[in-house]
Amino acid sequence: MNALVLMEPGDASRQTLTLARRFGQSLHAVHMNVVDPFAPDAVAAVLQMAAEEVSAAAVFAAGTERGNDVMARLAARMGLPMAANCVDAAPGDPVMVTRQRWGGSLLEEARLSSPRPLITVAPHTVPIEAGPEPTDVDIQTLVARLAERDLAVHVSDHVAPSSGGVSLTTAKVIVSGGRGVGSKEGFAIIDELAGLLGAAVGCSRAVTSAGWRPHTDQVGQTGTKVAPEVYIACGISGATQHMAGLKGAKRILAINSDPQAPMMQNADYTVVGDLKEIVPAISAEIRDRR
């Protein structure tokens, strides 16, 4: 039995191989950069031709933005169901999958009934394991068979990120504010502490909805998923929407006036009290020690 895997650079695709190996003794690979510039319908078309050519019993991709996008296009082309962001999958009829809902705040056991299961694997949920490596499918003849309409949707330009400052995705420390900060101006003390720590500034959805900070600062299920050494949550209640973005954080410090707030229960360290006193006091303490 063969399984086909859509590969991208990075760990997410290596993790995907772990589940794919359960569905095929031999693995075959098509790479995301099979057409340049990127054209999602064309990648899906090549994947479809490759699946036929190697008689793939199942097709896998990492549950990245592009992985989910291309897999859904493959599903639409082939008229097959698709299970996105799985954390586990067992072959059979039906295939049993465990998949993420609510950005990972909830897990679903589901039956996938399909002659050719199409599965994406949620990044950073499955370990990378040693095992047979995939063989690259010879794509030259397949690319030559692409239809013009498959190239209609393609990347035609790239815009570099506008903001300077520290990026949320790569920051070692993030100082983040929630509704408890109280106002747009209230973020001055958050900005000050972040500046002293060389940290990025984050915020919760309540803050961006109120227009206090831009959406690019939002951490959570519909914002940015972060993985800092330390995440300092100031006046953030800790709704599931927010916590879904924090799974990669090594240490969480919660500063909140309500000791019962979910964020205080899900933190490694807590300070109870008024963030308007505590945050400036931390900044002052850092200055004093310099």
Next chain:
Amino acid sequence: MRVLATIKRVPITGGRIVLTDDSRAIDTRHLGFTMSPHEECGVEEAVRLIESNKGDSVVLTLGPPEAVEQLRDAMALGIDRAIHLQTDGQEWDGEATAHAITEAIRADEAANGPFDVIFFGNESADSGGFQVGIRVAYALARPCVTGLKKITVEGKDVSCEQEVEGGRDVYVVALPAVLTVKEGLNLPRYPSVPGKMRARSKPVAVNSPTRQAARLELASLAVPAGQGRRAESLGGGAAAAPAVVEMLRKAGVL
């Protein structure tokens, strides 16, 4: 110009998700409901397009009778009318959802002409299937661009910006098109009181499509085990600052 925005009614889960006794659904008895965040931005964008281009804006949902609340919310923001594909509250998988929505779009377009833009959320907040918009686009043979943070209609084309690592990729596709959007596309307005009043009398067309057998079928739900964090108190108030700085120093970030 004609624009359609599709939305999904989802619970506001708050701090902790509680399941029903049979573990097949979220216990929503004490929860409020909203539309998925990405879709709220699709609605806002649809309203803006019609404000600047004139025409017809429509909101569509597939969901239980109560989902009319979210349709009214969308109309309070400025959408002209609604299509409600009513269900009995059962879970529909991505294929069945896309099929029913495609049929409803075809029926509306047969009567009123094609939608120039159809908005979907990139993925729903609850089931996160990442596929309904793409399936509808394929069924209608229209271009589809996903995960958009900015769109600009330029004559017969639409320029789309998709957030990727290290910036944004730009796609330009011909209208009519299907666009799946993400929160951050815009900042949705708050509904005005007159807007809410007007929404009450805007038309809602109700249909009850037949549910296709699910090929991705929910068996049970589980709340994942906690991340094993055990909160250590560093104290209270400003007096905790030295302990915080000590923790930061030990963590190697100071």
